[in-house]
Amino acid sequence: MGAPPGPSCPVTAEAADLAQRIVDGDRRALARSITLVESTRPDQRARAAELLDAVLPATGRAVRVGISGTPGAGKSTFIDELGSRLTAAGHRVAVLAVDPSSRRSGGSIMGDKTRMARLARDPAAFVRPSPSGGTLGGVARRTREAALLCEAAGFDVVVVETVGVGQSETAVAEMVDCFVLLAAPAGGDELQGIKRGIMELADVIVVNKADGDLLPAARRTAADHRHAVHMLRPRYPGWTVPVLLASALEGTGVDEVWQAIRRFEEHLRAEGLLDALRAEQAVAWMWSEMREHLLDAFRRDEKVAARLEEVEAAVRAGRLSPTTAAHELLAAHGLAGAPEV
Ligand SMILES: Nc1nc2c(ncn2[C@@H]2O[C@H](COP(=O)(O)OP(=O)(O)OP(=O)(O)O)[C@@H](O)[C@H]2O)c(=O)[nH]1
Numbered sequence: 001m002g003a004p005p006g007p008s009c010p011v012t013a014e015a016a017d018l019a020q021r022i023v024d025g026d027r028r029a030l031a032r033s034i035t036l037v038e039s040t041r042p043d044q045r046a047r048a049a050e051l052l053d054a055v056l057p058a059t060g061r062a063v064r065v066g067i068s069g070t071p072g073a074g075k076s077t078f079i080d081e082l083g084s085r086l087t088a089a090g091h092r093v094a095v096l097a098v099d100p101s102s103r104r105s106g107g108s109i110m111g112d113k114t115r116m117a118r119l120a121r122d123p124a125a126f127v128r129p130s131p132s133g134g135t136l137g138g139v140a141r142r143t144r145e146a147a148l149l150c151e152a153a154g155f156d157v158v159v160v161e162t163v164g165v166g167q168s169e170t171a172v173a174e175m176v177d178c179f180v181l182l183a184a185p186a187g188g189d190e191l192q193g194i195k196r197g198i199m200e201l202a203d204v205i206v207v208n209k210a211d212g213d214l215l216p217a218a219r220r221t222a223a224d225h226r227h228a229v230h231m232l233r234p235r236y237p238g239w240t241v242p243v244l245l246a247s248a249l250e251g252t253g254v255d256e257v258w259q260a261i262r263r264f265e266e267h268l269r270a271e272g273l274l275d276a277l278r279a280e281q282a283v284a285w286m287w288s289e290m291r292e293h294l295l296d297a298f299r300r301d302e303k304v305a306a307r308l309e310e311v312e313a314a315v316r317a318g319r320l321s322p323t324t325a326a327h328e329l330l331a332a333h334g335l336a337g338a339p340e341v
């Protein structure tokens with residue numbers, strides 16, 4: 001028996017069986033598998049890792065879209081509208097959420113199902129709220145893994161919703177092909193509040209709520225964003241970030257946003273950048289896993305644990321430089337190397 005080509009670790013029969021059911025479109029198997037990747041129990045983590053290896057060959061064929069924006073900008077309403085149009089056109093749409101905050105006022109991302117009422121009932125869609133709790137790194141990992149499972153299940157559009165406050169938008173930008181910033185109409189002063197950081201991540205900008213009384217403000221906001229976009233260094237050569245108007249409520253401009261997402265994907269593909277982007281994201285994901293595991297193992301090391309408090313206190317009191325302290329802890333672990341020059 002020769003080793004299978006590709007992954008170095010052959011998957012167990014259990015993982016292969018579950019993977020097959022996911023690929024066959026068994027929704028309960030998919031839901032159960034996502035619960036498995038969300039588990040933090042070490043034995044479950046091992047099973048989840050095997051399952052992910054087993055589904056990997058069936059992934060990579062979906063369009064991966066991130067949608068971020070300030071609370072209440074209309075992200076869920078927009079995704080419901082866009083997703084319903086896509087399923088009507090024959091697509092299969094999965095929606096996942098990244099929400100590490102405990103913000104539960106003003107409607108959670110999807111706990112309040114009414115915001116995605118149509119998609120939640122749509123047999124061609126799959127809506128999965130973010131499990132509450134955990135570090136951003138943990139939530140991001142689970143979302144990435146859930147996205148892969150959805151791709152394996154044949155969803156050809158995977159949308160990740162996140163609130164654009166804090167770091168979660170960066171985590172989402174690192175797991176999608178196209179990052180959409182959804183803004184609400186605002187006065188000129190308020191635009192300043194949009195962090196430069198999130199503008200720099202955007203591949204497509206949408207000013208939502210361009211309807212009724214809000215239309216003039218939406219137009220002004222779009223003009224302000226266009227101006228801001230021109231001040232930024234382009235993330236990809238040859239791609240100017242489009243700033244579009246839409247109304248998730250009335251359904252206007254939604255098709256145009258989808259066309260912009262497709263044009264962006266085509267642009268990346270034509271330049272050979274899509275595979276490169278995904279390859280970089282996969283490697284970055286590996287390193288973020290490494291960081292979490294190494295730090296965890298390091299902190300749990302008995303010799304480190306014995307000295308941690310004392311060394312931290314010395315750093316806090318200014319008796320020990322952070323650099324020397326780090327080296328002392330590394331040495332306690334037996335990891336001391338020559339300091340960097
Ligand atoms: N006028 C108008 N209102 C909208 C539009 N889209 C959403 N809304 C309203 O804005 C409010 C917030 O919508 P959500 O879709 O929950 O916004 P969200 O960005 O997902 O909110 P969070 O997930 O809580 O950050 C709701 O009252 C929506 O009805 C729109 O296009 N026009």
Ligand SMILES: [Mg+2]
Nearest residue numbers: 075076108109
């Ligand atoms: Mg929402």
